[in-house]
Amino acid sequence: MPELPEVEVSCLGIRPHLQGQLLQRVVVRQRQLRWPVPDEVMALKDEPIQAVSRRAKYLLIELADGCVLLHLGMSGHVKVLPRDTPAGKHDHVDFVLGSGQLLRLNDTRRFGAVLWQGAGEAHVLLSQLGPEPLTEAFNTELLWQQCQKRSSAIKLVLMDNKVVVGVGNIYANEALFKAGILPSRPAKSLSVDDCERLVQEVKHTLAQAIAQGGTTLRDFSQSDGKPGYFKQELLVYGRGGLPCMRCGAQLEEIRLGQRSTVFCQSCQR
DNA sequence: ATATCCACCTGGCGGC
DNA sequence: TGCCGCCAGGTGGATA
Structure with a gap:
């Protein structure tokens, strides 16, 4: 959760x-x-x-x-x-x-x-933690510099809390899809432009989820506020094998760092 | 230093 | 129904 x-x-x-x-x-x-x-x-x-x-x-x-x-x-x-x-x-x-x-x-x-x-x-x-994703401290420049040092997949870099905190498996999948970047791309291969889109989508996705959670989970003094969550907004997470919401191609599912990773072969490069 | 893999724990689901 | 294996939103720590 x-x-x-x-x-x-x-x-x-x-x-x-x-x-x-x-x-x-x-x-x-x-x-x-x-x-x-x-x-x-x-x-x-x-x-x-x-x-x-x-x-x-x-x-x-x-x-x-x-x-x-x-x-x-x-x-x-x-x-x-x-x-x-x-x-x-x-x-x-x-x-x-x-x-x-x-x-x-x-x-x-x-x-x-x-x-x-x-x-x-x-x-x-x-x-030892990296910057908060929703602050100015997490920006294109920082992500790009971190990526330059890393040969591993961009998804793993994004989920490394020394690079930026708070990006878990769901939102890593989602942000990479929205930014049009393959999760398995070596971090080193990302352009400044890629990093800019990725930073933007990480911020946007997290902020949107907070806004949604805020409306469904408002009252913590009630017995349960179990959220309708953000689930209906998810574009790739949990949708392996189903059609891409954008182009209709079948979404791929692989494991990256032992975590389930879903992406669209044609929308993400 | 970096990358890989494991561990921790409970419960739900699909398959046989 | 029942049992079994697999999977799950995280992440520190051991290992090579």
């Missing part, structure tokens, strides 16, 4: 419920996520929440002495619920708020994580 747009929409959704509230305590039912939930987080007591933000696919809950980092992995999601809501399967962690509500992390596959970053420190997992 979570690519960058879902994380951003989650961030926007939970922020009004968390910001300015007291984080009274943290209830951990399953400590073993991708890494064990750190002691510092387990021990939190009556900490005012100063802000809620996002970096890459991490949600940041900012406190006075540091920051709780949440990563949703492949199957995680967060919800704001009344405090007395019974916990169900895979409801691993609750952040109990002074408002009478709680923020609940549910993660079936447990690839997600809860981490701690002390005030003034940069968590090692965050310190």
Whole structure:
């Protein structure tokens, strides 16, 4: 479920419920996520929440002495619920708020994580990350320079979070299709023009998905806001073997870096 | 440094 | 129905 747009929409959704509230305590039912939930987080007591933000696919809950980092992995999601809501399967962690509500992390596959970053420190997992895709820091020049250094397929470069964060498998497929670039093209072979189109389509696709998610996933305090998502907008992802929406040719499906990759032989070069 | 592959975990689906 | 293999939105880490 979570690519960058879902994380951003989650961030926007939970922020009004968390910001300015007291984080009274943290209830951990399953400590073993991708890494064990750190002691510092387990021990939190009556900490005012100063802000809620996002970096890459991490949600940041900012406190006075540091920051709780949440990563949703492949199957995680967060919800704001009344405090007395019974916990169900895979409801691993609750952040109990002074408002009478709680923020609940549910993660079936447990690839997600809860981490701690002390005030003034940069968590090692965050310190190596590339620019945010929706900022000016991610631009044609940067992508082109990164591509010059790489012999691997452009799709892999696009999904490398040292190059740019937040471009997962769905949106890599989509953006490459819209930019008319074959996913398997060696990154080195991209022209400045190719990079310009690609940067533009990455930004456009992510922004559009956020806008859609924002309309379907508005209320995080309800039991479920499971989105109609962005699914109806997908042009290639999940459509291998089906006709290209643009030219009608049969879409190809291959594996690239062990990830499913779909493209149109005639629309992408 | 870079590229490749594996691992982590649960559940849903198609095929037999 | 039941069992089996395969696949899934991520990404750190081991290995060559």
